[in-house]
Structure formats: structure tokens, C-alpha cells
Amino acid sequence: MPVLLSSIACLIALILTYWIHSRVAIEVAISPAPLPPDTPAPLISIIVPARNEARNIRRCVEKLLTQSYPNFELIVVDDRSTDATPQILAELAAQDTRLRLLLGQEKPADWAGKPYALIQGVDVARGEWLCFIDADTFAHQHLIASAYRAAGEHQADLFTLLTDQELGTFWEKAVLPLVFTGLAFGFPARQVNDPAKPQAIANGQFFLIRQSVYAAVGGHAAVHNRIDEDKAFAEVVKGAGYRLFIADGRAVARTRMYTSLPEMWEGWTKNIFLGLRDRLGLLAFGAFAALMGALALPAWLLAGLLWFTAAGGPPALAVTLEALLVWGYLLHWRSRSAQAFQISGWYALTLPLGAAIFAAMMFGSAYKVLFGRGVTWKGRIYQ
Secondary structure (H helix, E strand, C coil): CHHHHHHHHHHHHHHHHHHHHHHHCCCCCCCCCCCCCCCCCEEEEEEEEEEECCCCHHHHHHHHHCCCCCCCCCCEEECCCCCCCHHHHHHHHHCCCCCCEEECCCCCCCCCCCHHHHHHHHHHHHCCEEECCCCEEECCCHHHHHHHHHHCCCCEEEEEEEEEEEEHHHHHHHHHHHHHHHHHCCCCCCHHHCCCCCCCCCCCCCCEHHHHHHHCCCHHHHCCCHHHHHHHHHHHHHCCCCCCEEEEECCCCCHHHHCCCCHHHHHHHHHHHHHHHCHHHHHHHHHHHHHHHHHHHHHHHHHHHHHHHHHHHHHHHHHHHHHHHHHHHHHHHHHHHHHHHHHHHHHHHHHHHHHHHHHHHHHHHHHHHHHHHHCCCCCEEEE
């Protein structure tokens, strides 16, 4: 019986591993290039919300000011920062008049902070296109030109990019590749880009939208109380019949989201459950898969080895080899994922630890929301 159960589990595990990792590919990748000569270049308003971003804001703004795109305005909204962000922005604005600095107003009680900061930027924007970029995202010189060109090629009304992720610490490298695999699995680019499919998601780190479409769907006022405002806004746009398109933008933009385990915990526990509350089956599957990687697979291999060393004979050897086959196949995919994030393939070996933390973040996110604990982000508490 143990051998039969092990064989069935081996087959299921191999199929699930392939299925999960085969869904994450993004078929369209953006390459950095300037706008071709004689190409129309409408005004693009770049809007950056910044709340307590002293660590990132200088690099973000300086990169945006080097854009090759010939016709843009840069608006940064200081969202009531309590660190050195205002001083850094004032210094940058004094050095380059292309930077327009807005001091954000206190948000209304029924608004989330980021949507309110963004809508303040939109109120003064003059562009035919609006480009929203997070303060922890750093642009290649040709980011705006490449994204605008690609949006036209794919007839997109809302064009969003998945950026390259800068992973510095051990915890980032162990956890974030698994998180992004989970996101890509849950929202496959092929389905997001298909107008006939309901799946919709945008990456708040970068998206570009026609101003006329933004106004037609009600702008960020339509998602004013959403912490997961990027996903919610993408659903509004696609639901209204406009074209949503997501592409691989790792060659044109980089993001440094978090620099420690506590930052990751705060960031993802505010988003995971809220972003998937309308797809609880997907959330449950993600938690199941993470727990399998964290607990069941190590226990399977350990049980086989202990049985074999206790003179379990050929049946124990079969169970051990099947567990090793699953581990080898899974580590192959995780090594490829690690290399895609430009980190050592050896980080695949941290799978049980990373999966355990990922599962804990999913359960922690659900607990905070379902039991009314609220979520915390940038010094604000949202119920």
C-alpha cells in the first residue's frame, strides 16, 4: 500500500509541477529602444506616488528624467511622508524644472492612500496618456518610449509591465520567486491579454493608460477604497470592454520592493487575501501547494529514507526514489526560476523554507481580513 500511494503521489506531483510552471510564461517581452523617427509622440504624464520613500525616490526620479521619449511631464505626489522624502524631492525639483512636485492632501476616511495620491496627480496632468510608476521602480532610459510603442502595437488601452525584481537579501531570494510564480500562475498573461477571458490584473509598479479611457471608467475613484488598487483598476478597465495587455518588462524597468522579511510580511499580507477574495479556490490551491512544498515533500523523502535504512528493502527504495524524482523535477523548475531572477540556482534548495513563509503570509493575510484585524501599510491601518 505505501508503494502504491507513493506512486500515485509521484504522478500527481509531476503533473502539478509541470502544470504550474508551464502557465507562468509571458509571451511578449519588451526590448529597450528609442521611439522611431517621425513617430507621433503625444504628451505622456508620468505620475509617481511617494510615501516614505527616502530610500528609493532619488534613484526613481533621476532615472525618469533621463527618458529618451521626447514629450513627457513628470509629476511626483508626496503622500504625507514623515521621512526625508520631501527634502529629497525639493532638492531634485530645484535642480530640474521638469519635475513637478505636489504636496499631497490628507486622504478622506473612505479612501486608501495610494489611489488618493494618484488621483491628485491626475488632476494636474495634461497628457493624452497617463503613466503610473511606483517610487521603488527604476526606469531604463527607453522605458517610456518602448512601452508606448508596444501599447500601440498591441492596441492596448491599458498597458502594464512586469518589472525585473532586485533581490538583495537571503529572504527576498528565498521567498519572492515563489510569490511571483504564484501570481503568474493565478493570472496567466495569455488569459489576461485575451479580451474574451475575465482574468484581469495590472502591475502598479508600471502601467500606461489612455487618459480618455481613464476618465471613461471613473479613474481611481472607481477603486478608491481598494488596497489592491492595481488589480481592481484592471478589472474595471477590462470589464468596461477596453483592451488590457500585460508584457514582460524586465529589460526596461527594475523594482526593489522589500529589503527584509518584516517588510515582505507587511507588504504581502496586505495584498494576498484582498487580491484573491473573489477567487478563494485559487487562494486555497496556493496555500495547499505551498504547504506541500514546505511540509509534505520533505516528509515524504525523509520517510522513505528512514524506511530504507530500517531494512525496508525494495519497497522502501521505490518510495525513496519516487520522492527523489519529484524533488529533482521540482528543483529543476525552481532553479530555472531563480536564474530568471538573476540569482543563484542553488536558491532552489530553499524551497521548503520559502514555501513555508509564503503559506504563512497567505494564512496571515486571510486572518487579518476575516477577523477584522485590518492591514497596515506605510504607517496607515486599513480595516
